[in-house]
Amino acid sequence: MTGVLGGTLERALAPALERAGHREAEAGARRSLRLPAHGGPVLALEDITLSFGGVTALAGISLAVRAGEIRAIIGPNGAGKSSLVNIVSGAYRPDAGRVWIGEESFSQVPAHRLAQLGVARTFQNLALFRGLDVVDNIVSGLAYRARSTLVEQVLGIGRAARETREARAAADEVIATLRLEAVRDRRAGTLPYGLQKRVELARALVARPRILLLDEPLAGMTATEKQEMAGFIRAARERWGTTIILIEHDIGLVMGLSDQVAVFDYGRKIADGPPAEVRTDPVVIDAYLGIPHDIEAGGGI
Ligand SMILES: Nc1ncnc2c1ncn2[C@@H]1O[C@H](COP(=O)(O)OP(=O)(O)OP(=O)(O)O)[C@@H](O)[C@H]1O
Numbered sequence: 001m002t003g004v005l006g007g008t009l010e011r012a013l014a015p016a017l018e019r020a021g022h023r024e025a026e027a028g029a030r031r032s033l034r035l036p037a038h039g040g041p042v043l044a045l046e047d048i049t050l051s052f053g054g055v056t057a058l059a060g061i062s063l064a065v066r067a068g069e070i071r072a073i074i075g076p077n078g079a080g081k082s083s084l085v086n087i088v089s090g091a092y093r094p095d096a097g098r099v100w101i102g103e104e105s106f107s108q109v110p111a112h113r114l115a116q117l118g119v120a121r122t123f124q125n126l127a128l129f130r131g132l133d134v135v136d137n138i139v140s141g142l143a144y145r146a147r148s149t150l151v152e153q154v155l156g157i158g159r160a161a162r163e164t165r166e167a168r169a170a171a172d173e174v175i176a177t178l179r180l181e182a183v184r185d186r187r188a189g190t191l192p193y194g195l196q197k198r199v200e201l202a203r204a205l206v207a208r209p210r211i212l213l214l215d216e217p218l219a220g221m222t223a224t225e226k227q228e229m230a231g232f233i234r235a236a237r238e239r240w241g242t243t244i245i246l247i248e249h250d251i252g253l254v255m256g257l258s259d260q261v262a263v264f265d266y267g268r269k270i271a272d273g274p275p276a277e278v279r280t281d282p283v284v285i286d287a288y289l290g291i292p293h294d295i296e297a298g299g300g301i
């Protein structure tokens with residue numbers, strides 16, 4: 001795109017803008033998440049406690065999530081699942097404990113550094129810009145990245161022009177992966193609920209986060225939409241190696257999608273392991289059904 005002053009100014013400024021952009025990109029790369037050695041935890045919680053008045057939302061929670069893993073967190077209502085996501089995303093400060101993201105540890109995750117740390121999230125309730133097109137909603141997931149100055153943005157030159165091109169390309173890649181081509185230019189607010197949830201997933205993925213926190217991404221969907229969405233979550237992991245924390249109530253779906261499942265109940269972690277192990281764990285069955293269960297009879301959640 002050429003700015004309102006024509007190509008001359010743009011050409012004159014280009015080398016300087018290019019150099020500045022280069023320096024910033026290098027600094028950005030240095031600042032970005034340092035991943036641990038292959039297979040190590042990319043996210044770890046260490047003895048996290050959180051209370052609201054007399055309510056203990058989380059009581060001494062420790063959790064280690066390996067890079068590239070899909071880790072489900074399940075548990076009855078009020079078990080502390082969203083509280084955990086809010087701690088990892090810096091919305092809540094734990095009363096005690098630490099959060100490790102890559103090689104950095106925090107007593108409170110700095111919410112303003114979340115994108116730079118490579119963490120993105122979706123919310124339990126839809127949080128789209130209803131009046132904006134799908135593609136613009138998805139591009140908004142990159143807003144934090146803008147390095148261009150206001151002058152550059154107004155004139156549409158230098159870094160601003162390049163950022164716009166790169167943002168559209170990144171959005172279109174996610175749109176293709178999540179099969180949103182047909183609704184790319186539709187207003188988000190006019191889409192059926194299931195598609196809006198998919199757009200929200202696309203917005204969280206557009207910045208290629210290392211860690212993606214999904215708080216009930218399948219809630220309120222039809223069985224078919226849930227299956228589709230599960231496929232897209234899997235596709236994101238396959239395509240970008242994203243580590244995914246998935247909160248979900250649909251146990252059948254969770255068991256098919258996750259590598260590991262952590263079970264919370266009243267703020268405590270009562271089980272953590274592969275799906276096949278967790279679903280037949282008597283403690284887990286009790287938490288879900290509220291009664292002792294005879295798993296000898298081939299039971300399981
Ligand atoms: N901001 C808050 N203020 C007061 N209490 C809160 C707050 N956030 C969470 N809680 C309380 O902490 C406990 C855990 O809530 P949380 O939202 O983490 O549960 P959840 O497992 O996500 O439940 P659900 O499945 O219903 O979404 C609940 O008792 C809840 O009422």
Ligand SMILES: [Mg+2]
Nearest residue numbers: 081082083124
């Ligand atoms: Mg919740």
